[in-house]
Amino acid sequence: MRGRIIKFDTEKGFGFIKDASGISRFFHISDLVDLNEVKIGAIVEFDPTTNDKGERASQVKIVSATAVSPKVIIIGKDRFFISKIKSYGIFTVRFNYNHRHDRDHLSILQRITQPEYEEDYYPYSYLELVLKDRSSFRFISDQYFKNICLDSHNFAINCTYKKIDYKALGTFIDQDIKEIQVKLDEYFAAI
Numbered sequence: 001m002r003g004r005i006i007k008f009d010t011e012k013g014f015g016f017i018k019d020a021s022g023i024s025r026f027f028h029i030s031d032l033v034d035l036n037e038v039k040i041g042a043i044v045e046f047d048p049t050t051n052d053k054g055e056r057a058s059q060v061k062i063v064s065a066t067a068v069s070p071k072v073i074i075i076g077k078d079r080f081f082i083s084k085i086k087s088y089g090i091f092t093v094r095f096n097y098n099h100r101h102d103r104d105h106l107s108i109l110q111r112i113t114q115p116e117y118e119e120d121y122y123p124y125s126y127l128e129l130v131l132k133d134r135s136s137f138r139f140i141s142d143q144y145f146k147n148i149c150l151d152s153h154n155f156a157i158n159c160t161y162k163k164i165d166y167k168a169l170g171t172f173i174d175q176d177i178k179e180i181q182v183k184l185d186e187y188f189a190a191i
Helices: 108-113 143-149 177-190
Strands: 002-009 014-019 024-028 043-051 054-064 072-075 078-081 085-100 117-131 136-140 154-161 164-172
Touching: 014 043, 014 054, 024 043, 072 177, 085 177, 117 177, 136 177
Parallel strands: 024 054, 136 164
Antiparallel strands: 002 014, 002 043, 014 024, 043 054, 072 078, 085 117, 117 136, 154 164
């Protein structure tokens, strides 16, 4: 299993590793396979074990002694602790909207037979972050969609979760959501 060293006391010779599922595991310097320098933020491979005191890591091997990864990611005007992010992803949905036809050039008969409004849709993508406290945030960087909504900061998505309909608010941002996903992928792939 892979993880990242999140704490290490050099005087006492023990520390903690956070594994891919977010569990903190105790390890002692005697659990190290090789005698590389132990650094906070280093990526390690280990065998997960459990004892009467809790979760533990044994046969710890340092894979990459990289510098400490960022603890916060900034999206738009919001800041999120990386450790609090449970999941994330980019989703594409359809936005249905009504637009009015230009009817000035139509004859009276055409005005009667042709509808004044026509429903149309626009596919757009948004980035959704779900935090460990189950709150979620949605971000969109599509300027065309922003113009359709005629809103400078927020947008609403009609969602259905467990057969309950609700509106989920999102925020328009100037950053590219695909670039944000790449940054998140790089961080979480290292764990």
